[in-house]
Amino acid sequence: MANLKIKTLVLFLGILIMSFSGGTHAEISCDTVYNDLYPCLGYVMGNSKVDPACCSGIKAVIAEAKTKNDRQSVCSCLKPLASSASDDQIKRASQVPKQCGINFPIVISRNVDCSKVKFF
Template sequence: MARSGLMVLAGVVLACLLVCAPYAEGTITCGQVVNSLTPCISYLRSGGALPPACCTGVKNLNNAAKSTPDRQTACGCLKQASASISGIQPALAQGLPGKCGVNIPYSISPSTDCSKVK
């Protein structure tokens, strides 16, 4: 009897772990992404001179996004932010990492599938 009770308990615990286990989560938050890139907004809207604080933010964000979940989170946050901030020019957003000397493994675009970012 004790053995079957233990097996039932083990099964319930396993089921809870499978149902409740979070998907892979990174340590980067959308707040960090937005804060890092806020100095870039004027450039992303109208071009012109690239503020040094913008590239500092881009580099810091890139350095923080070392794992696949972090890069996927950053990608999703970038997509959300670009959709919610009016006037962002997609071509400027796409070229921003390169202008700051950073190479990222995905394109900054509304059509990027962030779940495929590695």
Template sequence: MASSTTTLLKVAAFATIATIFFMITAAPHAEATITDGVVIYYLKPCLGYLTGSGKSPSSSCCSGVVNLNKAAKTKTDRQQACKSLKDLYSKYHGINKQRAAGLPKACKVSIPNGIQISPNIDCGKVN
């Protein structure tokens, strides 16, 4: 009887160690899920407004702003979104700086820490 109890304890110990190992190796890494492509996808409907056409952003633009904000769940995601926005800012000439900075407010979206879309933002300070 003692050997079956010992065997059962060894199996239980192995199962516990295996579970902990898989939990550690499967834990999410701090890699951003936001890419330039994701930012472009969400904000492409805003390009017309940002370059000066229209008095207010379209509903599809604001939906993109809302969805991008929801997608950027972690600090790493928000910093990557910031970097993508800065990169895109330099690629799309003619973006109105005031409209870009005010886009979240125009879409009634609260951005953490009052971050503004700007070519001069320090993405390292984004939380």
């Protein structure tokens, strides 16, 4: 009987922990975001055309960022890059998703509030 109570308590605590953490806690890493978006760097730095691999990279980031935490992690990875970029680079970076025909609702800005990013 005591053993059953312990198992029930452990199960309850596990469910409680998962409900507060959103189920999984595996957020997308900045390394993954940077690797996926690396092909976009040429355009952001001044090349005349967006590399098709850049568009594929954006699609990969969107596919990998399944949870709200993932999407906020993506935003948190991109925000420091925006803070060190020139105005022209930010403007070019914000044009990339549109040129790829992709809806990417994270505003590329020095002032983006990553806590408000909820979906792609």
